Amino acid sequence: MPATEYIVDEPATYSDAVASSSDEELGSYVQNVGVHAKKPQFAPKKTASFESTPNKREHEEFFRAAVELLLKHAVFEGTDRKNSVLRYENPEELQQLFNFSVGSAPSTHDDLLDLLKDTIKYSVKTGHPYFVNQLFSAIDPYGLVGQWLTDALNPSVYTYEVSPVFSLMEEVVLREMRSIVGYEGGQGDGIFCPGGSMANGYAINCARHRLMPDIKTKGLHALPRLVLFTSEESHYSVMKLSSFMGLGSDNVYPISTDSRGKIIISHLREQVERALSEGATPFLVVATCGTTVMGAFDPLEEIADVCEQYQMWMHVDAAWGGGALMSKKHRGLLKGIERSDSVTWNPHKMLTAPQQCSTLLLRHEGILASSNSTNAAYLFQKDKFYDTKYDTGDKHIQCGRRADVLKFWFMWKAKGSSGFEKHVDKVFDNAKHFLDNVKGRPGFELVLDEPELTNICFWYIPPSLRDADRNDPEFKKKLHKVAPKMKEKMMKEGCMMVTYQAQKEHPNFFRIVFQSSGLEKADMIHFIEEFERLGKDL
Amino acid sequence: MPATEYIVDEPATYSDAVASSSDEELGSYVQNVGVHAKKPQFAPKKTASFESTPNKREHEEFFRAAVELLLKHAVFEGTDRKNSVLRYENPEELQQLFNFSVGSAPSTHDDLLDLLKDTIKYSVKTGHPYFVNQLFSAIDPYGLVGQWLTDALNPSVYTYEVSPVFSLMEEVVLREMRSIVGYEGGQGDGIFCPGGSMANGYAINCARHRLMPDIKTKGLHALPRLVLFTSEESHYSVMKLSSFMGLGSDNVYPISTDSRGKIIISHLREQVERALSEGATPFLVVATCGTTVMGAFDPLEEIADVCEQYQMWMHVDAAWGGGALMSKKHRGLLKGIERSDSVTWNPHKMLTAPQQCSTLLLRHEGILASSNSTNAAYLFQKDKFYDTKYDTGDKHIQCGRRADVLKFWFMWKAKGSSGFEKHVDKVFDNAKHFLDNVKGRPGFELVLDEPELTNICFWYIPPSLRDADRNDPEFKKKLHKVAPKMKEKMMKEGCMMVTYQAQKEHPNFFRIVFQSSGLEKADMIHFIEEFERLGKDL
Structure with a gap:
């Protein structure tokens, strides 16, 4: 097996030697210049070539050098508590510090490795244990390997002939996920989508297709007004996709929530009745399992x-909370999900699959194809020599589609369902420890x-504000400014990342959110002490 | 630097040693069992752990072993002309041969490496020079490294705070692409999308938003019928997205094409007039630069x-042909594109960026935000400490979004625009050589x-049919069956992959399609001789 050393200091004439030599000649060249190895080792050509194919002689060492760099700086240093989560620079400064521009001339491999290093240096380490800012985090090692293989195979999942393994893999994984949701026998339909927003869009489309299949060909222009209902705290994609899909965001009726952020059922009923009384057609409720802010x-x-x-x-948008289904202890949170028509569930959130890994799961067999197919003859030929039911591309609205299944399947193979269960339980335990x-x-x-869920929303009240009357509008105004200031401080230090927002009558508050089972209880205490440190002088 | 050897044959008791030992103890353990190295080497733990964080001791060797395997089997063997493009198995057989199922128990690292090997073994090598089946191919070495880094950083591009480098990188690359399209000063708007279909959908949405901004909130239900026009040979996504977006596929008026596959302008005018006479509202023409079949x-x-x-x-759908803009010799094919309102251009096609890398480019500044924004307060806080114009997430309909820019930017840095030009010119030259x-x-x-363009459509007429009267319906019927049979043969041999389809009055014909500049003129002759070999006895 070749060594991983990257020969950066080979003489400049080497690349000339490469240009005109056979392998044997090069081998002896390398030996002549004093590199001793069982196999000849080749330095990278100084300048990148334009051809779109890897060439062992030119690229093998470059690949290895790049991977070493990724493993060292992005994977291991990037997840090491001793290092910072980010090295913050303002946009204007970063434009000066980082060589963004693309020009006419090619680069050398050395320059390219420097660019990789800079990309890592100035990027946020979303896999760092102290990145608790979004509904995703962590670098799962098995997920990452699965992703790297996906890239090396560069597949597009639409026909069995081009993606035999991934076509069948999707079926197996989606069936298993439907079983876990509780659809009988795992039957139904499903798709991996580029994000939960798109999955919600697919669900909206299936819902209206079942109601009025003519929409597919005739459109909405001559139809009654269609109305859907969702929590006022649901994800903004419901509104975005309703706009994009021609339904109009005004026809998403927001349902009030109680103090815990849950839909008030009596208000839902009222709003359905209201739509009916207006002559509109209510056709869909989008429930949320794990709202973005409150969980x-x-x-x-x-x-x-x-x-x-x-x-x-x-439809149940369980993009965030769906992972809890993997745990016997916590899946009760989603009780009733088995009665749904469809579910959005993103393994890239609670289960820490790499981005993106989003699924739409449906109870109804064949509904995606009937909603979306156009039977393009040049891709989905019916006179193929194998059973074309395995060509699933016509059921989605993308044409080319990444094999987002592989990384998740590989994680599942690595950890087993039992591993996912331990993962989820540990994340919930950590969150409880923080809360306690x-x-x-x-x-x-x-x-x-x-x-x-594992999002915890709180205010940090600096000592200077602790004695204030909580109902004083001045207090609220001052408190509103605390989180942005602390956020700025933590960003500039790079010590951690936690997001904040205002909601309803609440001034800015922090939302810390946990997905990574790489975190320990000691980390929870660390976060708390960091808040105290960052906020003590405000 | 550690060696890359993967110690697969360590004694079983090793993992016990790992569980309870310090680094120093392990080092001496390794020496005691006879492995000699400067640094202690660690065998992978036998069974994968459930935690979602890489752990150097547990995962470093596993990462290296996995990468070795990817480089060897997927990257280098997978692109070697000596090896086959695929190892074909029928779906039913593959389900037996490949261990798809996901269960409760975790796996060992050895098992996982075997699964990686099997995934490669049974997958189509889309980077193989003889994979000329789709509008994508090749494994670009710089693109792949860029993709691997993207995965290791696992970013989501929506706010500057989470994706500083990628937010600015997108702006630079999109501006440069707009300049190349010919939009004045590179001004305008743009977005990386999960595929050209989605890019076309965005364009449709911007077009109708400019016409009637109220659609965003009110929807289409009370509006006049909106009609768009596109070539009958345009990509099926125009129809799919029109269905999805509530316009209805019947309101995509197909425009007839001439014998070369180009829109007939007089028919376009007729159809616009027809829509007007029907009381409908014509709002959009989707032109194609590089149709899927004929190019x-x-x-x-x-x-x-x-x-x-x-x-x-x-709107110009130049998903496939856009790459020609990089060549002074060939960019004349897209003359007039600078007059468009928007362009779809997929670097993952002609420029062989890894999948997916699709862009929508627009002349109109700010149009994406005004079409798509919802101002979700929890993500796009306005009281941030930096200029929030760099938070671009609200202009797209996805929420989380992959940093598809990095791989393309990295290729651009590697090759320069001059390298892309050489690439495009070589691909066109090869296609001409095949044609000649x-x-x-x-x-x-x-x-x-x-x-x-570089798609070449042809029939292979086996010797037994060569003397037949070309107008005899029996001849057409027989010829229609030739391509599927030859395709079956090539798939089962794994010697190459070329797609076929029928179109209009034409019985099944082959479409060979070139994007990879890793191909040489000799390969063109090889393809021709392969067709002769596969078809000679039919």
């Missing part, structure tokens, strides 16, 4: 009852005393 | 005139004598 779970059983009564499609330790601690005030 | 370029100047006259949006050599050669009949 709330809508009451699925009661929503299912309403959907049955009014014959509406029930901020409760009653001076300076911490919870937005929600008993969050259901 | 035809629509006459952009004349389409621009029609669009100006009727005040319609002009099949012209007049017994058994080859061209569907199009002078294709404009």
Whole structure:
């Protein structure tokens, strides 16, 4: 097996030797210049070539050098608690520091390696344990290897002939996920999508297709107004996709939530009745399992009852909370999900698959194809020599589509369902540990005393504000400015990343959010102490 | 630097040693069992752990072993002409041969490496020089390294705070692409999308938003019928997205094409007038630069005139042919593109960036944000400490979004625009060489004598059919069956992959399609001889 050393200091004439030599000649050249190895080793050509194929002689050492660099700086240093989460630069400064421009001339391999290093240096380490800013984090080692293989194979999943392994792999994984959701026998339909927003869009499309299949060909222009319902705290993609799909965001009726962030069922019923009284057609409820900010779970059983009564499609956006289904201890949070028509579930969130890994799961067999197919003859020929039911490309609205299944399947093989269960349980345990330790601690005030998921929303009240009257508008105004200031401080130090936002009557509060089972209870205490340190002088 | 050897045969007790030892103890353990190295080497733990963080001791050797395997089997063997393009198995057989199932128990690292090997073994090598089946091919070495880094950083591009490098990188690359398209000063808007279909969908949305911004909130239900126009040979995504977006596929008026596959302008004018006479609202023409089958370029100047006259949006789907813009010699094919309102251009096609790398480029600044924004307060806080104009996430309909820019930017840095130009010119030269050599050669009949792009459509007529009367319906029937049979043969041998389809009055014909500059003129002759070999006995 060749060594991994990257020969950066070979004499300049080497590349000339490469240009005109056979392998044997080069081997002896290398020996002549004093490199001793069982196999000849080749330095990278000084300048990148334009051809779009890897050439062992030119690229092998470059690949190895690049991978070494990735493993060292991005993977291991990037996830090491001793290092910072980011090295913050303002946009204007970064434009000066980083060589962004693309020009006419090619680069040398050395320059390219420097660019890789700079890309890592100035990027946020989203795999760092102290990156707890979004609904994704961590670098799962098996997920990353799966992703790297996906890239090396560069597949597009639409026909069995081009993607035999991934076509069948998707079927197996989607069936298993449907079983876990609770669809009988894992039957139904499903698709890997480029993100949960798109998955929600697919669901909206299937819902209206079942109601009025003519929309596919005739469009919406002559139809009654279609109305859907979702929590006022649901993900913004419901509104975005409704705009994009011609339904109009005004026809997404927001349903009020209770103090825990859950849909109020009586308000849902009222709004359905309101739509009916307006002559509109209610056709869909999008329930949320794990809202973006509060982590709330809508009451699925009661929503299912309403959907049955009014014959509406029930979609569950469990992009974030779906991972809890892997745990016997926590899957009760999604009780009733088995009564839904469709579910969005993103393994790239709670289960820490690399981005992107999003699925739409449906109870109804064949609904995606009937909603989306156009039967393009040049891709989905019916006179193929194998059973074309394995050509699934016509059921989605993308044409080329990445094999996002492989990384997740590979993680599943690595850890097993039992490993995913341990992962989920550990993440919930950590979140509880954080919660238990901020409760009653001076300076911490919870937005929600008993969050259901692993997002924890709280204010940090600096010592200077602790004695203020909580109902004083001045206090709220001052508190509103605390989180942005602390965020700025943590970004500039690079010590951690936690997001904040205002919501309803609440001034800016922090939302810390956990997905990585690489975190330990000690990390929870570390976060708490960091908040205290960053906020103590404000 | 550690060696890359993967110690697969360590004694079973080793993992026990790992579980309870310090680094120093392990080092001496390794020495005691007879492995001699400067640094202690660690065998992988036998069973994968569930934690979602890489751990140097557990994963470093596993990463290296996996990368060795990828480089050897997928990258170098997978692109070696001596090896086959695929090892074909029927779906039913593959389900037996490949261990797809996911279960409860975790796997060992050895098992996982075997699974990687099997995934490569049974996957189509889309980077192989003889994979000329789709509008993508090749494994670009710089593109692959860029992709691997993207994965190791696992970013999502929506805010500057989370993706500083990629947010700015997108701006630089998109501006440069707009300049190349010919938009003045590179001004305008743009976005990287998960595929050209989505890019076309974005364009449709911007077009109707400019016409009637209320659609975003009110929807289409009470509006006049909106009609768009596109070549009958355009990509099926125009129809799919029109369905998905509530316009209805019937409202995509197909425009007839001439014998070369180009839109007939008089028919376009007729259809616009027809829509007007029906009381509908024509709002958009989707021109194609590089049709999927024939590689035809629509006459952009004349389409621009029609669009100006009727005040319609002009979108150019140059997903496939856009790469020609990089070549002074070939960019004339897209003359008039600078008059368009928007362009779809997929670097993952002609420029062989890894999948997916698709862009939508727009002349109109700010149009994406005004079409798509919802101002979600929890992601796009306005009280951040940096200029939030760099937070671009609200202009797209995805929420999380992969940094598809990095691989392309890295290729651009590596090769320079001059390298892309050489690449494009070489691919065109190769295609011409293929064409020149099949012209007049017994058994080859061209569907199009002078294709404009690098797709070449032809029939292979086996010796047994060569004397038949070309107008005999029996001949057509027999010829229709030739391509599927030859395709089956080539798939089962694994010698190459070339697609076929019927179109209009034409029975099944082959479409060979070139993007890789790793191919040589000798390969063109090889393809021709392979067709002769595969078809000679039919």
